[in-house]
Amino acid sequence: MxxxxxxxxxxxxxxxxxxxxxxxxxxxxxxxxxxxxxxxxxxxxxxxxxxxxxxxxxxxxxxxxxxxxxxxxxxxxxxxxxxxxxxxxxxxxxxxxxxxxxxxxxxxxxxxxxxxxxxxxxxxxxxxxxxxxxxxxxxxxxxxxxxxxxxxSCFFLLCTLLVTRHKLHEKVADEDEIFAVPELSQTIQVNKRQSLRxxxxxxxxxxxxxxxxxxxxxxxxxxxxxxxxxxxxxxxxxxxxxxxxxxxxPVSLCHKDANSKAVRGNGDAAVDHGGVIEWLDAREPRSVLFVSFGSVASTSPQQLMEIGAALEATGWPFVWAVKTAEQSSEVEEWATEFKQRNQGRGMVMKGWVQQLLILSHPALGGFMTHCGWNSTLEAVAAGVPMVTWPHFADQFLNEKLVVEVLRTGVAVRVKPPEVYQAGELVEREVVERAMERVMGGGEEGEEMRVRARELGEKAMKAVxxxxxxxxxxxxxxxxxxxxxxxxxxxxxxx
Structure with a gap:
């Protein structure tokens, strides 16, 4: 051959x-x-x-x-x-x-x-x-x-490999004890739950x-x-x-046009992506905050309400993806009133959303994410800064890559939960502060946005x-x- x-x-x-x-x-x-x-x-x-x-x-x-x-x-x-x-x-x-x-x-x-x-x-x-x-x-x-x-991410692969080779999980008894990942060219501190393979x-x-x-x-x-x-x-x-x-x-950059981005991953879903794009078209460049925690991570009704309150308090336009499994009767009643109060300023989308299509829209100014690697890399490729909220697995180290190495995001800083379980409730004021640092944030926010855009340009050139x-x-x-x-x-x- x-x-x-x-x-x-x-x-x-x-x-x-x-x-x-x-x-x-x-x-x-x-x-x-x-x-x-x-x-x-x-x-x-x-x-x-x-x-x-x-x-x-x-x-x-x-x-x-x-x-x-x-x-x-x-x-x-x-x-x-x-x-x-x-x-x-x-x-x-x-x-x-x-x-x-x-x-x-x-x-x-x-x-x-x-x-x-x-x-x-x-x-x-x-x-x-x-x-x-x-x-x-x-x-x-x-x-x-x-x-x-x-x-x-390669950052996750390298960190967990080094932690394993040095048997640090065997040497550290307390789940919350902080230790440095050995042999890295930059000091990265983690605990056991943040460094699990x-x-x-x-x-x-x-x-x-x-x-x-x-x-x-x-x-x-x-x-x-x-x-x-x-x-x-x-x-x-x-x-x-x-x-x-x-x-x-980033492999997601193989999708060049809107139709290709729209069918990516769930082409049989009956989703009218035109509605959200039309809504985004009417917004100022880099003014919209997109909130999505992927297809697996679960958010409690109380936490959803705290996130909603933070979105209202910031005043920024937003698109918020809420999973079907999270739509309990309690959430539905609250969501109805929430949508009425924010009609015209925000969009709440149920079920599957065409994330790549949304992230690549020029109106996007920030992305609150669970730090799954696909979502993280898609945001990087789009030049969008992030509000990071990891839930499990590699997401904690992906957050450290974004916040501490690339410096293109702000951490909500929640305590790592047990595997696949909801973490402690994060109050609206904490969520709001993280959102504001990314979407506004004065000189800090502007420098972050510049780094994100430059990294997005490098991603495009790489492919x-x-x-x-x-x-x-x-x-x-x-x-x-x-x-x-x-x-x-x-x-x-x-």
Whole structure:
């Protein structure tokens, strides 16, 4: 196989079935197909419906990308029928069952690789989410090279790796005791809950060990970030893991027009994105605050009301995304009065929102976010400063990257909660102060906004031809082809 010819490269992408992981891998699929590589995107029927509009647009544009639907054996794992995404898991008690079900996809994936691939276009390489360690076994059995797609920031990956290597969690007894992450070029102080790796939770010990083993056998790591934002993190992480690392983001910038941004991640949702865009069009540039905490984090009714009171007090125009699960009778009654009081000044959107479309609008002046990496990086790419309010997992270290390293955001400074649980109630005055520092804030606010805009410009240049991420993507494709030649895999071998 010619490493210089991407059209002879066939990459098989296997995402974790969770919106925050699946969406950036779908963007990566588009980027790879745009560069001429053939891409098979592994998914399940429910998730395929969410991605269908994006895939159809790719096919219409002549891109060599296809969705491959594998059956998701919910019944075998004791899950409700159709429970094919993390955001559809009805309770924390079923999380173990969901991840067990993911392991059951190994057989169907192997059959696809063996039987449904033309000999002239055999798989070059698997790119799998880090949270799917069972793909290592499939790749090894078929002698297919395997790269890992990392969803979080490189800052998070580096910090948690160093904390683990120095066994700091074993040396620190108190959950709230502050310690410095060792070996960093900048002093970053954390506690145990802020520096947990994914699945470093009670009951997931075996799964975490499997992830670590799969990392050790991978041929390299693909990161949704860009070099100009995390240069020392990327350099230090590459040295620490001793493997090739390709920063190829922000992958969200592959969506150039409004229609592409609108269908990203949930193309089957009946959302009229035109309404919010028309509303934003009538606002002054950089005057609107957008509030959204992603698809998983939960906000209590009391906290929603405190956020609403803070929004009212600031006087800034706002767009506020409230999840369907948060709309209790108590919230509905309060929300009705809240909307009446703020008619014309604010927009409250229920359910799924087209976040990328909103963030990229020139009226956006600030973004209150849970600091999920996709949301964080999308705000960076749009040049929008942030009010940071992490809830769990990598979000606490993402906040530190934004606030302490990049200095493009202000922390609400809530105490880290237990995993996936609501934290302590933050009063409206605290929330309001953070909002005001980002949206107004005098000299401090203006300097923050300038840094955010400059970083957004660097993000755009990184993905353009000749940019760092553009070049890194080309090197990834070439390396995948080179690894495939070394492996010399042929269909039918097992």
């Amino acid at each position: 010619d490493g210089g010819d991407p059209t002879k490269t066939h990459l098989v992408l296997v995402p974790l079935m969770e919106q925050g992981h699946m969406i950036p891998m779908a963007d990566l699929a588009l980027l790879l197909a745009t560069r001429g590589a053939r891409v098979s995107f592994i998914t399940t029927p429910v998730n395929a419906r969410r991605l269908r509009a994006t895939a159809d647009r790719a096919v219409e544009a002549g891109l060599p990308l296809r969705l491959v639907e594998l059956p998701f054996p919910c019944a075998e794992a004791g899950l409700p029928q159709g429970c094919e995404n993390v955001d559809l898991v009805p309770s924390l008690d079923l999380f173990h069952s969901f991840f067990h079900c993911l392991y059951l996809l190994a057989g169907p994936l192997k059959q696809f690789l063996l039987q449904n691939v033309e000999p002239r276009n055999s798989p070059t390489c698997i790119i799998a989410d880090q949270c799917l360690p069972w793909t290592a076994t499939v790749a090894a059995e078929l002698s297919i090279p395997r790269l890992i797609f990392h969803g979080p 994914f699945f470093q939770w009670p009951g997931f010990e075996d799964f975490l060990c499997q992830i670590e083993t799969a990392d050790d056998t991978a041929d390299g790591f693909v990161l949704n970030t860009f070099y100009e934002m995390e240069p020392w993190c990327i350099d230090d992480y590459r040295s620490a893991v001793g493997k090739e690392v390709w920063p190829i983001g 353009e031809e000749g940019g760092s991420s553009y070049d890194s993507l080309g090197k990834l494709i070439s390396r995948a082809s080179e690894l495939s030649r070394i492996s010399a895999w042929e269909p039918g071998f097992s």
